[in-house]
Amino acid sequence: MSLLSKLRCITVDVTGTLLAYKGELGDYYCMAAKAVGLPCPDYKRMHEGFKHAYTEMATNYPCFGHAAKMPNIVWWKTCVRDSFIRAGYDYDEETFEKIFRRIYASFGSSAPYVLFPDSVPFLRWVRSQGIPVGLVSNAEYRYQDVILPALGVNQGSEWDFGVFSGIEGVEKPNPRIYEMALERAGNFAPEETLHIGDSFRKDYLPAKSLGMHALLLDRFKTPDADNWRKAGAPVFPDLASVQDLLNSGNIDLLKEL
Missing domain, CATH: 3.40.50.1000 (HAD superfamily/HAD-like)
Incomplete structure (x- = not known):
């Protein structure tokens, strides 16, 4: 038995x-930036920026904002924006929106896994x-x-x-x-x-x-x-x-x- x-x-x-x-976080952030005609962000700075931004969001709004009734896309948009800012990239709203949409779509597909x-x-x-x-x-x-x-x-x-x-x-x-x-x-x-x-x-x-x-x-x-x-x-x-x-x-x- x-x-x-x-x-x-x-x-x-x-x-x-x-x-x-699959690959590194920087790969997908780089592809998103290049798609809108911008230079590729620094991988190490992006990794560190994302790590701190994600930790802060997970602490303040756990379970992807479930208790706060925060829409999933808003949770990720806040996290990604903070990641770029911490890495030294403060894009204007229109530019950031274009970059974020590509990143959000990538990680909502099978591509990064x-x-x-x-x-x-x-x-x-x-x-x-x-x-x-x-x-x-x-x-x-x-x-x-x-x-x-x-x-x-x-x-x-x-x-x-x-x-x-x-x-x-x-x-x-x-x-x-x-x-x-x-x-x-x-x-x-x-x-x-x-x-x-x-x-x-x-x-x-x-x-x-x-x-x-x-x-x-x-x-x-x-x-x-x-x-x-x-x-x-x-x-x-x-x-x-x-x-x-x-x-x-x-x-x-x-x-x-």
Whole structure:
């Protein structure tokens, strides 16, 4: 009997687990600026500017402005404008509007993302075993409605339900987002559910705090993975190795997750 037969649901993180960003942030900001006849912004300054602008927006208006009822496009427009200003580029309103529209459209498409080759096979395999799959992500609505479908990750064929922070108004590491996933799955018990993610703080700890099984992926060989292991987290290189684990008949392995 496989480990999978002991589970009633599997929840999966999205960014860093199923897909990754392609290229650098500066690539898309540069293309947007060049499209309106401007020089390419400095990559390093843009990266630092965006990092600080995003952190400030996420602190003041969490979950992409959900509680403040801020439209998604306004949240991103404020963040992108602040990113440019912090990087030393204060464009006039008309110019900025043209640049922003291109950036917003790019990140609302599949262009900046790449799907890991084992993601779709894994999701389909889990569902073929009669186990529902839920996505739990700190992401805005476009992940659910546009980006994932454009990448060939569709509700009904690769996943069954989703809990996205920009839609629900709660985000990791708040355990409530995992409680919502359990409710949406059909009120399964935490011990009947496995969560797979790539963040010790946002995925592993809150899922375990509810009594769920949890494991982490280390797709990029991060130095942090050694600390995850020392703290007791099972760490795997990819979803193919997780599938091998779940095909295993060693029930003691599940108790360790």
